[in-house]
Amino acid sequence: MSYSTFNRKKFDSMKEPMFFGENVNVARYDQQKHPIFEKLIEKQLSFFWRPEEVDLSNDRKDFQKLEEHEKHIFLSNLKYQTLLDSVQGRSPNVALLPIVSLPELETWIETWSFSETIHSRSYTHIIRNIVNDPTLIFDDIVTNEEITKRADSVSKYYDNLIEMVNLYNTMGFGTFNIPGKGDIEITMPKLKKALYLTVASVNVLEAVRFYVSFACSFGFAERTLMEGNAKIIKLIARDEALHLTGTQHMMNLMASGKDDPEMAIIAEECKDDVRDIFIEAAEQEKEWATYLFKDGSMIGLNAQILGQYVEYITNVRMQAVGLDTYFETKHNPIPWINAWLVSDNVQVAPQEAEISSYLVGQTDNSLDDSDFDDFDL
Amino acid sequence: MTSTSKPESLEKKEQVHRVLIGKKQILVTEEEPLLVQLERAGIHVEYQCREGYCSSCSIKLLWGNVCYPFEPLAWVQSGYLLACCAIVKSDIEIAFFD
Structure with missing residues (x-):
C-alpha cells in the first residue's frame, strides 16, 4: 500500500492503532485516541526557546583556559551531542x-523532531x-572513528525500518531481492518488530546516551x-526528558496491547532484543567514557565515575519500560547532576519566575461590561 | 453546628501517614507531594523536572495508596509512584531499586 498525504477513505481515527493503520487524513485534535500525545505537544510548545538567548x-574565555585534555573532553562530548541531535x-x-x-501522534512526532533541530542549532551556536x-569540528564528526561507531548504532534501527517501509509502500508484502543486501521479507509482524526495536533504540538514545553527555557538560559547570x-x-535536557516520556509511552502502550493487540505479542517477543539494545548501548557508552578521559580526567569526573553513571541510568531506564535492571550500580555516583537537570530553575524572565513552562497570552476573555461597573474615571 | 465542623477540618489538615523505606520510617502529611517530604527527612531521591513529566523520581510502591492532584505526563507503571507529584493517602511502604 502506498503512502498518501491525504487519505481519501472515511474512517474513524479513534479506532486506528498508533502505527500501520490508515494514513492520517484530517489533522484534527478535538478527539484523541491517546490524549497523552496532545499533552506532550502542549508541554513541548510551552518549552520553546532559542539558543541565541x-x-x-x-565560555570562549573559559575554553581557552582549559587544559588540552579538557578541551578534548569538551569538544568530543559536543561532537557526540551534535551527532545524536x-x-x-x-x-x-x-x-x-x-x-x-493518529493525528495527535503524527503532530507529536513533528513537534518532537522540530525541538531536536533547535538543539542542533544550539550546538552550532556553541561551536561558533x-x-x-567550526568546520574542523563538524568535519571530524563524520571521520572520527569513535564518533562514527556511535553513528552506526544509533541509526541502524531507523535505517532498517525506513528501508522496510519503503519496500512495503512500493511493493507491498512479499520477499524482495535488494542488490547488495539479499532477500528482504516484508510481512506485517516483521514491520512491527522493526518499529518496536526502533522506538526502543530511540528511547535508549534519549534516555541513556544523552544523559551521559549531559553529565560531561555539567561536569564542567560544576567547576564554574x-x-x-x-x-x-539544561534547556536541552528539559526537552529530552519530555521526549523520553513520549517514547516510554509509545513502548508501554505497544506492550500493553491496548493500542494494537498484535503489537503486544511482538513486544513480548522482543523483550530480550530490547534488553540487549540497552546493555549494548551502555557498554558503548562506557567505552566512550574511556575515550573521553584517555588523556586525563577532570575534577569530579573520570572514566570510572562516568561508567558507573552509565550503569545507574541504564538501570533506571530499563525499569521504566518494564525490564529487569541489569547492572550492579544502584546509586547515582554523581548526585549533583540533579541540581543541573532540574528544570524548575531554568532561567526565565522575571514575570515567569514561578514556572518554567510559561504560557504567553493567557488573557481572560470572559470580561463583561458589568465588570467595570465599580470603575470611576 | 459550627463546633462539629471545626475539629473535622483540623483533623483533615493534620492527617499523618507513615512511609516505610527498608528499615527507615518517616511521617508525611497530605499537604505536600512525597518527594519534598522525603528530601526534608534526608532521603535522597532522583529527580529532574519535579512536575511529573520526566519519571526520574519513580519509586516502587510496595503497598498503600497515593493519589495525584494532576495526572502526571510521565507513564506511571503499576506498582510505582511518582514522588514529585504523589500525595500519600495511607500508610505506605516504598523501595528504591530491589
Missing part, C-alpha cells in the same frame, strides 16, 4: 511519519562561539566553567 561570551532532528519524521495513523573554525554551555544543555 544564551550568552556564551564567557543530527539523527534525532530528522529520523522520527522520516521513519515514523509514513506509518503513523568557542572556536575560530563553560556555564553558558551548561545553560543550553
Whole structure:
C-alpha cells in the first residue's frame, strides 16, 4: 500500500492503532485516541526557546583556559551531542511519519523532531562561539572513528525500518531481492518488530546516551566553567526528558496491547532484543567514557565515575519500560547532576519566575461590561 | 453546628501517614507531594523536572495508596509512584531499586 498525504477513505481515527493503520487524513485534535500525545505537544510548545538567548561570551574565555585534555573532553562530548541531535532532528519524521495513523501522534512526532533541530542549532551556536573554525569540528564528526561507531548504532534501527517501509509502500508484502543486501521479507509482524526495536533504540538514545553527555557538560559547570554551555544543555535536557516520556509511552502502550493487540505479542517477543539494545548501548557508552578521559580526567569526573553513571541510568531506564535492571550500580555516583537537570530553575524572565513552562497570552476573555461597573474615571 | 465542623477540618489538615523505606520510617502529611517530604527527612531521591513529566523520581510502591492532584505526563507503571507529584493517602511502604 502506498503512502498518501491525504487519505481519501472515511474512517474513524479513534479506532486506528498508533502505527500501520490508515494514513492520517484530517489533522484534527478535538478527539484523541491517546490524549497523552496532545499533552506532550502542549508541554513541548510551552518549552520553546532559542539558543541565541544564551550568552556564551564567557565560555570562549573559559575554553581557552582549559587544559588540552579538557578541551578534548569538551569538544568530543559536543561532537557526540551534535551527532545524536543530527539523527534525532530528522529520523522520527522520516521513519515514523509514513506509518503513523493518529493525528495527535503524527503532530507529536513533528513537534518532537522540530525541538531536536533547535538543539542542533544550539550546538552550532556553541561551536561558533568557542572556536575560530567550526568546520574542523563538524568535519571530524563524520571521520572520527569513535564518533562514527556511535553513528552506526544509533541509526541502524531507523535505517532498517525506513528501508522496510519503503519496500512495503512500493511493493507491498512479499520477499524482495535488494542488490547488495539479499532477500528482504516484508510481512506485517516483521514491520512491527522493526518499529518496536526502533522506538526502543530511540528511547535508549534519549534516555541513556544523552544523559551521559549531559553529565560531561555539567561536569564542567560544576567547576564554574563553560556555564553558558551548561545553560543550553539544561534547556536541552528539559526537552529530552519530555521526549523520553513520549517514547516510554509509545513502548508501554505497544506492550500493553491496548493500542494494537498484535503489537503486544511482538513486544513480548522482543523483550530480550530490547534488553540487549540497552546493555549494548551502555557498554558503548562506557567505552566512550574511556575515550573521553584517555588523556586525563577532570575534577569530579573520570572514566570510572562516568561508567558507573552509565550503569545507574541504564538501570533506571530499563525499569521504566518494564525490564529487569541489569547492572550492579544502584546509586547515582554523581548526585549533583540533579541540581543541573532540574528544570524548575531554568532561567526565565522575571514575570515567569514561578514556572518554567510559561504560557504567553493567557488573557481572560470572559470580561463583561458589568465588570467595570465599580470603575470611576 | 459550627463546633462539629471545626475539629473535622483540623483533623483533615493534620492527617499523618507513615512511609516505610527498608528499615527507615518517616511521617508525611497530605499537604505536600512525597518527594519534598522525603528530601526534608534526608532521603535522597532522583529527580529532574519535579512536575511529573520526566519519571526520574519513580519509586516502587510496595503497598498503600497515593493519589495525584494532576495526572502526571510521565507513564506511571503499576506498582510505582511518582514522588514529585504523589500525595500519600495511607500508610505506605516504598523501595528504591530491589
